[in-house]
Structure formats: C-alpha cells, structure tokens
Amino acid sequence: MPVADYMRRDCEVVLMQNKCEKTAEGVFFLTGKDFSNAGVASSELKAILEKMGINHGIIRRAAIAAFEAEMNVIIYTPAGMMRYSITPDYLKIVVEDMGPGIEDIALAMTEGYSTAPHYIREMGFGSGMGLPNIKKNADEMKLSSTPGAGTTLEFIIKIKRE
Amino acid sequence: MTLNEIKDILRANVLTKCDTNMHIERVYSADLMSDVLAFCEPESLLITALTNAQVIRTAEFANIKMIVFVQGKRPDRETVALSEEKKIPVLITNLSMFDACGRLYEKGLRSCPDAE
Amino acid sequence: MKLQELVDSLSLEVKTASFNLTKEVTGGYVSDLLSDVIANSKEGNIWVTLQTHQNIVAVATLRELSGIILVNNRTPDTETLKKAEEEGLPIMVSPLPAFELVGRLYSLGLRCQ
Numbered sequence: 001m002p003v004a005d006y007m008r009r010d011c012e013v014v015l016m017q018n019k020c021e022k023t024a025e026g027v028f029f030l031t032g033k034d035f036s037n038a039g040v041a042s043s044e045l046k047a048i049l050e051k052m053g054i055n056h057g058i059i060r061r062a063a064i065a066a067f068e069a070e071m072n073v074i075i076y077t078p079a080g081m082m083r084y085s086i087t088p089d090y091l092k093i094v095v096e097d098m099g100p101g102i103e104d105i106a107l108a109m110t111e112g113y114s115t116a117p118h119y120i121r122e123m124g125f126g127s128g129m130g131l132p133n134i135k136k137n138a139d140e141m142k143l144s145s146t147p148g149a150g151t152t153l154e155f156i157i158k159i160k161r162e
Numbered sequence: 163m164t165l166n167e168i169k170d171i172l173r174a175n176v177l178t179k180c181d182t183n184m185h186i187e188r189v190y191s192a193d194l195m196s197d198v199l200a201f202c203e204p205e206s207l208l209i210t211a212l213t214n215a216q217v218i219r220t221a222e223f224a225n226i227k228m229i230v231f232v233q234g235k236r237p238d239r240e241t242v243a244l245s246e247e248k249k250i251p252v253l254i255t256n257l258s259m260f261d262a263c264g265r266l267y268e269k270g271l272r273s274c275p276d277a278e
Numbered sequence: 279m280k281l282q283e284l285v286d287s288l289s290l291e292v293k294t295a296s297f298n299l300t301k302e303v304t305g306g307y308v309s310d311l312l313s314d315v316i317a318n319s320k321e322g323n324i325w326v327t328l329q330t331h332q333n334i335v336a337v338a339t340l341r342e343l344s345g346i347i348l349v350n351n352r353t354p355d356t357e358t359l360k361k362a363e364e365e366g367l368p369i370m371v372s373p374l375p376a377f378e379l380v381g382r383l384y385s386l387g388l389r390c391q
C-alpha cells in the first residue's frame with residue numbers, strides 16, 4: 001500500500017459487522033509520532049468487542065495487547081495499520097508497519113530491552129515490556145520483520161463466551 | 163477505601179465529576195505504562211507523576227478505577243476530558259509520589275499484584 | 279538511617295560490591311522519570327525506580343543520592359552496574375512493587391525531603 005494511503009487519516013475505522021454480530025473485521029491506520037491519537041485505535045477496538053458482548057477478561061487482554069502494538073507503531077515507525085478480525089472463536093490482530101524493522105527479534109522480545117529514546121521514556125514508555133506484554137496476553141503471537149522495510153506482528157486471542 | 167477518604171488523606175483535589183463513594187482496595191504506582199499494563203490489577207488505583215493522555219488510555223485498557231497525579235502536576239484539558247469520557251476519576255495532590263504512597267500504605271492500602 | 283539498615287530490614291539484594299552502605303539516607307524519592315528525579319530529589323535520598331538504564335547512575339550521582347532500589351525484581355543493565363561501581367553508588371533490588379516498598383520505607387520513618 002502506498003505511503004499516502006497509510007497517512008490518509010490519523011485513525012480510520014472501517015467496520016463491517018454482520019447482522020448477528022458474531023463476526024466483525026476492520027482496519028485502523030496509525031501515524032507515527034501522532035501521540036495525541038495514540039490509543040484511539042485500541043479504544044475503538046475495545047468498544048467493538050464490548051458491543052459484541054465478549055467476556056471482560058478477554059477484552060482486557062485484547063485491549064492491552066493492541067495498545068502495546070499500537071504504541072510501538074507510533075513510537076518506532078512513520079506509519080502502519082492494525083487489522084482485526086473477530087469470529088465467534090477468536091480475535092486476530094495483524095499490525096503491519098513500514099518502519100525500520102527489528103534486527104534481532106529474540107532480543108526485542110526480552111523483558112527490559114528497549115531502544116526508546118529519552119523523550120519517549122519521559123512520556124511513560126520504553127521499559128521494554130510491550131512485546132512481552134503482548135505475548136503474555138495473547139494465545140498465539142508471531143513477530144516477523146525485514147530490517148529496512150517493516151515489521152508485522154500477528155496475534156490471536158481465543159474468545160470464550162460468558 | 164473510598165475516593166473521599168483518599169482525597170482527604172492526600173489533601174487532593176478531584177478534577178472530574180464522579181461518585182465520591184467509589185472504592186478501591188489495591189494500588190499500583192509507576193510512571194512506565196507497560197509496567198502498569200503488566201502488573202496493575204483491574205479495579206485498582208494508579209498513582210503516577212505523568213499526566214498525559216496515554217495514562218488515561220492505560221487506565222482504560224487495564225480497567226483501572228481511579229488515578230492520582232502527584233507532585234502537583236496538572237493534566238491538560240484534553241486529558242481531563244478523556245478521563246471524564248472514560249469515567250475514570252482523576253485526583254491531583256501536591257504530595258510527592260513517595261509521601262502519597264506512604265500515607266495510603268499507612269492507612270492500610272496494599273499493592274497489586276498481591277505482595278505476599 | 280543508614281543504608282545498611284534498609285538493606286537488612288527490607289531484605290534488599292545488593293547488586294554492586296558492598297561499598298558505601300554506611301551512607302546516611304536522608305529521605306526517599308520514587309519516580310521512573312529522570313527529569314523528575316533531577317528536578318526534585320534531594321541529596322542523600324534513596325531512589326526507588328523501575329528504570330534500569332545506565333542513565334540512572336548519572337542522575338543519582340548528579341543529585342548525590344545515597345543509592346538506588348530497583349523494584350519488581352528488575353535486573354540492572356550490565357553497563358549500569360559497571361558505572362555504579364565506578365561511581366561508588368549502591369544499587370539494590372527488591373521483588374516488591376514500588377507501592378509496597380515505598381510503604382515499608384515510609385513505615386521505617388523515611389519521608390520525601
């Protein structure tokens with residue numbers, strides 16, 4: 001997708017919900033360094049999950065993981081997108097960005113490892129807990145990256161109905 | 163402990179409209195949001211010196227019930243508006259984070275995750 | 279109160295070679311924001327934080343703090359420990375979260391001053 005499309009809006013929701021509201025899918029566009037909108041995508045996702053009547057504990061895990069992923073795109077990349085698909089069985093989120101990529105995935109996954117600059121730490125991020133948090137909250141997680149081209153993070157959270 | 167009691171103990175001001183009888187049992191204090199997301203339990207109080215909108219977002223996602231901003235730091239209007247929208251009461255106190263934590267601990271509040 | 283007394287009563291794990299534990303602790307400061315610590319901590323304070331980055335040593339040295347306690351069992355970076363030993367700054371670790379540890383320091387009589 002061309003850069004212009006990524007940058008089109010700060011955050012855009014494309015929501016397609018079928019009538020029985022057991023499934024939904026959509027995409028949010030994320031803009032790097034746009035801190036005033038940081039968290040908006042995850043918040044919209046949380047609202048969608050709530051509307052679908054999904055268990056609170058599941059929603060909390062999904063919202064935390066989505067927010068960590070969203071913040072990483074905003075902090076480390078110029079732009080990216082977060083796609084979600086919800087089925088009666090699981091929630092799948094794919095976050096793709098056109099950032100610098102991650103050289104050493106295992107190192108990035110280590111608790112406490114962070115390359116966040118000083119000003120990011122002063123904003124309350126950069127403790128190197130984001131990716132471990134995603135892993136902890138997701139049932140499955142896959143992180144792949146091409147240095148120089150971008151990073152793709154995919155995770156699945158199983159939905160157990162109340 | 164109720165919001166009102168916390169307000170008195172910390173000599174705090176409440177910045178948002180809220181139910182002053184709302185109550186919490188556990189506290190987490192930090193300025194790094196991923197730590198809050200990892201360790202703060204739902205329905206707790208968050209104490210922090212950071213006052214940006216991401217703190218409210220963090221509280222929203224972790225189901226944090228109440229926030230105390232310490233060190234006399236005032237959130238901007240946007241942040242207060244967001245906390246009202248999310249129905250997360252925000253208090254401010256001139257106390258340092260150290261003394262705010264100490265006083266609440268002295269009055270019986272304990273940390274999450276459960277320390278023992 | 280001497281640093282050694284805090285180490286003993288809170289079972290802190292001293293990560294640096296045990297020097298300077300006879301330092302007098304004047305009070306406590308808890309923060310994860312370096313700018314906040316630079317602006318508001320006082321000489322002789324013990325600093326409670328989650329930050330493990332080597333910059334914490336520079337900040338503590340600048341403010342002449344008596345030591346740093348890392349909470350939540352955070353492990354200091356290798357560089358951080360190396361710098362701390364060079365500067366004679368004790369770094370300790372506690373498994374407790376900040377609220378609990380600060381509560382206990384407060385009960386021992388420490389205040390933010």
Ligand SMILES: Nc1ncnc2c1ncn2[C@@H]1O[C@H](COP(=O)(O)OP(=O)(O)OP(=O)(O)O)[C@@H](O)[C@H]1O
Nearest residue numbers: 072076108114115116125126127128129130131196
């Ligand atoms: N989308 C990304 N693009 C490029 N690098 C990334 C991306 N996501 C993470 N990283 C790298 O991986 C490191 C660890 O990420 P993680 O989210 O675990 O911690 P953090 O963002 O540094 O701090 P925290 O999430 O605790 O605020 C980052 O510091 C950064 O170097």
Ligand SMILES: [Mg+2]
Nearest residue numbers: 068072130131
């Ligand atoms: Mg992160």
